Structure formats: C-alpha cells, structure tokens
Amino acid sequence: MSSNVGSAKKDKLVGDLVVNVALALLVLLWTIPTIGLLVSSFRDQFAIATTGWWTIFPHREWVTIKTIEPGAVERDQPIDVENIRATFDELREGVQSGDKRLVWIGNRRLGTIQVQEQEWTMNLDFTLENYQNVLTGKRYEVTQPDGSVKIEQGSDMSNAFLNSIAVSIPATVIPILIAAFAAYGFAWMKFPGRRMFFIMVVALLVVPLQIALVPILRDYVRLDLNGTFLAVWLAHAGFGLPLAVYLLYNYMSTLPRDILESAFIDGASHFTIFTRLILPLSLPALASFAIFQFLWVWNDYLVALIFIGATADTQVLTMRIAELVGSRGNDWHLLTAGAFISMVLPLVVFFSLQRFFVRGMLAGSVKG
Amino acid sequence: MQGSEVKPKSASPLDWLTGTVGQIIISLFVPIFTFVVLWQGFIFLRDSDAPKIVIVLVAIVWGVGGVALLYFVSNWLIEKLSPFWVRTLQPFVFVGPAVAILAWYLLFPSARTFWISLFNSSSTEFVGLQNYVAVFTDRTMFTAFRNNILWILFGATFSVIFGLLVAVLADRSKFENAAKSLVFMPMAISMVGAGVIWNFIYEADPNIGLLNAIWTSLGGEPQAWTSLLQPWNNFFLIVIVIWLQTGFAMVLFSAAIKGIPGEILEAARVDGATELQVFFGIMIPYIMPTIITVSTTVVIFTLKIFDIVWVMTGGQFGTQVIATQFYREYFTNRNFGYGSAIAIVLLLAVVPVMIYNLKQFGEREAF
Numbered sequence: 001m002s003s004n005v006g007s008a009k010k011d012k013l014v015g016d017l018v019v020n021v022a023l024a025l026l027v028l029l030w031t032i033p034t035i036g037l038l039v040s041s042f043r044d045q046f047a048i049a050t051t052g053w054w055t056i057f058p059h060r061e062w063v064t065i066k067t068i069e070p071g072a073v074e075r076d077q078p079i080d081v082e083n084i085r086a087t088f089d090e091l092r093e094g095v096q097s098g099d100k101r102l103v104w105i106g107n108r109r110l111g112t113i114q115v116q117e118q119e120w121t122m123n124l125d126f127t128l129e130n131y132q133n134v135l136t137g138k139r140y141e142v143t144q145p146d147g148s149v150k151i152e153q154g155s156d157m158s159n160a161f162l163n164s165i166a167v168s169i170p171a172t173v174i175p176i177l178i179a180a181f182a183a184y185g186f187a188w189m190k191f192p193g194r195r196m197f198f199i200m201v202v203a204l205l206v207v208p209l210q211i212a213l214v215p216i217l218r219d220y221v222r223l224d225l226n227g228t229f230l231a232v233w234l235a236h237a238g239f240g241l242p243l244a245v246y247l248l249y250n251y252m253s254t255l256p257r258d259i260l261e262s263a264f265i266d267g268a269s270h271f272t273i274f275t276r277l278i279l280p281l282s283l284p285a286l287a288s289f290a291i292f293q294f295l296w297v298w299n300d301y302l303v304a305l306i307f308i309g310a311t312a313d314t315q316v317l318t319m320r321i322a323e324l325v326g327s328r329g330n331d332w333h334l335l336t337a338g339a340f341i342s343m344v345l346p347l348v349v350f351f352s353l354q355r356f357f358v359r360g361m362l363a364g365s366v367k368g
Numbered sequence: 369m370q371g372s373e374v375k376p377k378s379a380s381p382l383d384w385l386t387g388t389v390g391q392i393i394i395s396l397f398v399p400i401f402t403f404v405v406l407w408q409g410f411i412f413l414r415d416s417d418a419p420k421i422v423i424v425l426v427a428i429v430w431g432v433g434g435v436a437l438l439y440f441v442s443n444w445l446i447e448k449l450s451p452f453w454v455r456t457l458q459p460f461v462f463v464g465p466a467v468a469i470l471a472w473y474l475l476f477p478s479a480r481t482f483w484i485s486l487f488n489s490s491s492t493e494f495v496g497l498q499n500y501v502a503v504f505t506d507r508t509m510f511t512a513f514r515n516n517i518l519w520i521l522f523g524a525t526f527s528v529i530f531g532l533l534v535a536v537l538a539d540r541s542k543f544e545n546a547a548k549s550l551v552f553m554p555m556a557i558s559m560v561g562a563g564v565i566w567n568f569i570y571e572a573d574p575n576i577g578l579l580n581a582i583w584t585s586l587g588g589e590p591q592a593w594t595s596l597l598q599p600w601n602n603f604f605l606i607v608i609v610i611w612l613q614t615g616f617a618m619v620l621f622s623a624a625i626k627g628i629p630g631e632i633l634e635a636a637r638v639d640g641a642t643e644l645q646v647f648f649g650i651m652i653p654y655i656m657p658t659i660i661t662v663s664t665t666v667v668i669f670t671l672k673i674f675d676i677v678w679v680m681t682g683g684q685f686g687t688q689v690i691a692t693q694f695y696r697e698y699f700t701n702r703n704f705g706y707g708s709a710i711a712i713v714l715l716l717a718v719v720p721v722m723i724y725n726l727k728q729f730g731e732r733e734a735f
Binding site: 194 | 558616698
C-alpha cells in the first residue's frame, strides 16, 4: 500500500518535470525573437548593422595577436610567413593552420599580415541612446539662414502617448459593451430576424477593413465628424464588433440555462439578468476580448491615420514611432527601442486582466 | 419590475391624468436631458483648448459613460411600456446598436464593393462578371489562392495546436503566469516591431541574420529566406504568424480550461485516468465549443492575412495573398473594379465556415 502511494508520488513528480520541460522549450522558442529585439534596442546603430545580437553571449571570435609588416616580400610568389607558405590571394581569403589564422589586411602594396587566434569574447558595449532618442525626441541639426547650425530637440512622446490612451480605452470598452448586449440578445432572446442578423455578424467577420475606409471617410466628412475621438472610437468599434459579438455569443451561450430560468421565475427582467448575472459570469470572456481589442487598437496605424490624422497634436504612438524612422529611412535602429516602449502598456493591460482567468467562476452556480 | 405602470382601478381621474402626464413628461425629459449632456461633451471635446490630460480624461468618461447611459436610458424607456411591448422591443435595444454599427461600417461598404466590382477599372462602364472571370484566370491570383490555402493549412492549424498545447501545459505548471505572458508577448508587439524582429532572424547577411548564422555554421551558403527561396519563402512568413497568433489561441483556451469544473478532473485522476486520457476524454470534449470558436477566428484571420506579408515582402517574390492583391489592385493600381472583385471573392471563401456556425446556431433555444 505504502509503496503504491510512493510510486504515485513519483509518477506525479515525473509528470510535473515533463510538463515543465516541455513548457520551457516552447516558451524559449517563442521568446528568442523578442530577446533579439530587446538586446538590439540596447546596442548602438553601428553594432546593430554589423554584428548579430547573439554576439553578446560568450562566443569564439578571431582576435588579432600580432601584426607582421611583409616589407619587400615578392607578392607574386608564395609567401613564407610564421611557418606557413601561401600565395597572396590565399592570404587575402585567410589561411588557417592549427589554431592560428593569417589574414592579409589592406592593399597589395602597403598591407599588413595579421596573425589571429580564436578567443572567447562577448560584445558587451550597451547604450541607452536609442531609448533616449525615442523618449525625448531626436536632435535635428538645422542650418540657419545666416549659415550657422542650430541643434533643435524634436518633441517628446508624451503627447502621442496620451492620444493613444484617449483612443484605445474607449475604443476597447465601447465595442465590448455593445457586443455584450448583442451577444446576450442572440444567445437568450427571441425576436424576428434573429437568425438573419447573426448570419450578418458571422459573414462580416471576414470583411477586410480596407474596403470600408473610403466610404466611412466620406460619411465622416459629411457629418463633420472627421478628426474627433468619437470618429475613431466608432470606427474601431465597427471593425472589432463582428469578432466581439461572435466570441461573446459563443461564451454566453454555454452558460447553464438553469441560472437564467431561475432568475426569470424570481421575476427578473432581461436587463437585470444581463447586468447582474450574465456580465459578471462572462468576465473571463470579456477580459480576453478586452485584451485583444486593446492590443489591436493600440497597435493600429491605418485607422488612426485616416480618421484622426498625423499632425503633431493628434497623432497616436504608432505614428510617432513610424515617424522616428525618418524620411530617409536611416534611423531604423530607433524602432527597436520604440517597439519596446509601445509594448509596455499592452503588457500592463494583459497582466492586470489575467487575474480574471481563474478556475471556478461558475462554481456553485449549477446545482448537481 | 415589469408592468409597474399598471395603475389600481380605484384611482381618481385626476390621479390618472397627473400620473400619465407625469410619466410622459419624465419619459420625454430624461432622453432629451441625456442627449443634451452627451452633445455638450462632444462639443467640449471637439473645441476645447484644455490641457491634454484633462481632455483625455473627459474623453474616456464621456465615451464609455455615454454608451452605457444610452443603453440604460433606452431600456428604462422600454420597460415603462406594457409587457407585450417590452417583449417585442427589448431585443432590439440589446441587438439594435450592434446591428446598426455593423451595417454602417461593414455591411454597406461591402455591398458598395460588390456593386463596384461589376464595373470597369474607373467605374464608368458596366462589365458584368468580367472582373470575376479575370480573378479566376489570372496566374498571379492563382498563386495568391495557393498561398492563402498554405496559410490556412499550416498557419491556422499550428497556431491552434500550439495555443492549446501551451494552455494545457501552463495549466499544470507552477510557472503558469510567466509562461503564458512570454508566449503572449508577440501579440503586444506592433507590426512594425514584428517586422524588425524577424529581419534580425531572416536577414541574408549571416552577421546579422540569426537563421543564416546557424545555417552557415552548419556549412550552408547564406540564403535569402523570404525572397529568393520560392515557394518555400511562404513558410518562413507563416512561421511569423504562428508566432504571433499562438498567444491569441492560448488566452482563449486558457480561459476555457479554467471553466472545466475542478471536481471532474480530480475525480478522473483519482479513478486512475492517465493525463492523456484526461486530456482527450475530458478536456477536449469540454472545451470543444471554444476549439471551434478559436479555429473559426484563426482561419478567418489567416484568410485576411495582410500586414505581415506587406511588412516583410510587400507581397512580392511569389508571397502575395488575396488581401495584398486586393490592396495592390485597389489602392496602388487604382483598378477599382478588379480590386473589388478580389475582396468579394475573399468574402465567398468564408461561406463554409459560416454554414458550420449557423448549424450550431439553429439548434439553440432562446427565452
């Protein structure tokens, strides 16, 4: 008996180990690309463009230990150097012998021969410059009319950050509210056209939002709505609604029928049942959709560009970051830092909503 | 709560009058007052010069509160009516706003797109179904269709499988939150960020591109993974989307797994079921509705896939998909008729998914 308990315990231990190792492997695979970005965001422009981010880890690299002046050696004949005989062209490519390597550096006439050995190194020169440039604005050199050069500081990110918040929070909550009402209606209310309207919702899931941009923009101009927060909230609500209704409907329709039945018997109206019973019970689904919708709105570029524009006063964070790259496209190392800064708030939202994914939401709601 | 407007018969005519008139006045006053408050908020947000932070706060309160208030007031009005009208009208208070917004933002533009697709490239001449014939006979479109099928077969399938795997494993692990957060992280990265990240991996220069660094150290020649390696370059793009979407599937599966009553799982384990039996015998059937939901949405995402292809290759090198072809024809080439026809074909592709979901919907019974 006791040995049985012991082996069960051992099985559980092995099981836990397998689970955690498999999980760790998957997580590692998923994280490597992001680690690359994170490391790169702390490296300077030149380092990013010439060496891989993984060179920050210990690795073996050819390091020059000695430089030889070949002097007047005949270049067209095989050259004897450091007990190695090689032609100029071979030396140009690099000649390896044992743990040594000879490389001809420079031109044929004046070059030198470097003797290299493999050594363990790490590229550990990090910088905060990318983050500084992204956060406080880039420095521009402006040539004045009189010929002198003046350095000007670009605007910082706070304005764009606030704009993004003003767009994202209502553009997340509004569609969820509208979709929750609709999902309840589809799941638990009887009305003419129910089936037809639901077909419409599912069909619209696949409509690419690009086809809607031109007609909606025309409507907005006619209604004098363009450039307002309301315009962009409604647009995000419209584009997010099919998925929101679909996901919330699927969740709400799995809630046990008995709960609603007993509430009706107690004389509750649809509105009371929805606000007091269904909404709290649907928190996990509401929270998961809130996370997605927030991410999409936060990272959206196209919808904001068209409906609120890219002026310094109204632009959102994604535009600010795209602007960093510069018109000549030579500042793209700043994107590494920009991508991480814009990720902070979505991750905060994810962490704060994650606590709704807990077991036992429905515990005790169904009588066995 | 329902039927509160029914007055006792013994009430005098005067009471009846003041009662009804009072009710009507309140019923008129409340919506008008709500409307005025919301309108003032809108004017303030549009014209105010207040500090940014004040405007942001007012915007959030006005936007979120306004919508909630509209629902509350319209429901309050409806519930003043007789039970028959409550039953008839209340569903429309619930479903109406969503349907109206969907109609405005997606349905009418789709109908308009269909109309345009029947005309020539400058929308001046009716050409019937000619654009559709062109869509289905064009070699470039043929590649786009093939690629979209690859995207669904591999992109959607592996996103769902990995999402489920991570959700199930994380549920059994002590490091659940850490693991889920890390797998979720790609979802939080903007498309521009994702583009930069994968350039560090697919870059042709083995000094910068991780994949080529590994490949050359194994003795291979540096490859241009996303451009020259046709048609395999599509798979390198699909990997990116699996990386991005697994977090989506994982979050929904995780929420569903949390919904499985703990007692059921405990009971099965006590009865000596192996973990695999628990997984296939209890978890999978229990979360089947979620699996269908997630698969449907992921298939639709991959059907619409646009950003990743656009950022990585611009739809060149034989990586074009339906959505990038639509964008190129409609916005770049301004070939309105043909571009619209491509968008409508995309809509048709979802019909099988829709039929399946509707079958499920038809079996439901409402109150």
